Amino acid sequence: DSGVTQTPKHLITATGQRVTLRCSPRSGDLSVYWYQQSLDQGLQFLIQYYNGEERAKGNILERFSAQQFPDLHSELNLSSLELGDSALYFCASSVEGYFLQETQYFGPGTRLLVL
Amino acid sequence: DAKTTQPNSMESNEEEPVHLPCNHSTISGTDYIHWYRQLPSQGPEYVIHGLTSNVNNRMASLAIAEDRKSSTLILHRATLRDAAVYYCILQKQALNFGKGTSLLVTP
Numbered sequence: 677d678s679g680v681t682q683t684p685k686h687l688i689t690a691t692g693q694r695v696t697l698r699c700s701p702r703s704g705d706l707s708v709y710w711y712q713q714s715l716d717q718g719l720q721f722l723i724q725y726y727n728g729e730e731r732a733k734g735n736i737l738e739r740f741s742a743q744q745f746p747d748l749h750s751e752l753n754l755s756s757l758e759l760g761d762s763a764l765y766f767c768a769s770s771v772e773g774y775f776l777q778e779t780q781y782f783g784p785g786t787r788l789l790v791l
Numbered sequence: 792d793a794k795t796t797q798p799n800s801m802e803s804n805e806e807e808p809v810h811l812p813c814n815h816s817t818i819s820g821t822d823y824i825h826w827y828r829q830l831p832s833q834g835p836e837y838v839i840h841g842l843t844s845n846v847n848n849r850m851a852s853l854a855i856a857e858d859r860k861s862s863t864l865i866l867h868r869a870t871l872r873d874a875a876v877y878y879c880i881l882q883k884q885a886l887n888f889g890k891g892t893s894l895l896v897t898p
Contacts, residue, residue: 678834678836680834718888718889718890718891719829719835719878719888720887720888721887766834766835768834768835777823777840777842777882778882779825779837779840780835780837781837782834782835782836783834784833784834785833785834
């Protein structure tokens with residue numbers, strides 16, 4: 677158990693809908709990262725927040741957005757969903773959020789299926 | 792960005808050592824080499840990381856070539872629980888996982 681929690685575990689929705697994925701980082705970690713893992717693309721970095729502020733952006737679509745709240749939990753919002761958005765979404769956390777040598781701790785993921 | 796190259800898959804017998812190679816010929820001086828693994832149906836898990844010197848921890852050892860253009864993750868005695876996809880990553884801007892090496896451990 678990494679200490680990172682994600683809800684829900686599974687989500688099934690229809691195209692065009694909007695969903696929110698939630699992540700609670702490990703106690704004491706200030707930085708949260710979101711990743712998407714699909715069969716054809718592998719594990720891709722989406723976005724990072726540090727202490728409520730966006731710190732780095734990866735391959736995140738404009739239809740997707742995220743935020744980190746004062747209690748440090750984070751939400752990833754996915755809107756106008758398409759079939760291709762079906763994937764595993766992982767959240768990770770780290771203490772400070774400096775990529776170079778900091779370990780990231782991953783949650784168990786949310787499996788999203790768009791029908 | 793510097794990239795890594797790993798074999799798609801490897802196979803090992805249980806209780807034998809496993810050497811998982813990674814090439815990163817375009818590595819820069821400030822790139823740390825990280826290894827993560829992902830067990831089936833789980834999120835990635837940190838294994839080990841290093842910069843220049845070889846590193847050991849309770850999970851594995853990391854051997855880094857002198858020119859830093861390659862590294863090897865060493866599992867000293869593979870167990871069935873070590874069957875996973877192993878990712879070698881140069882942790883600079885973000886964790887770019889690539890496809891990794893799928894390790895099969897047979898009894």
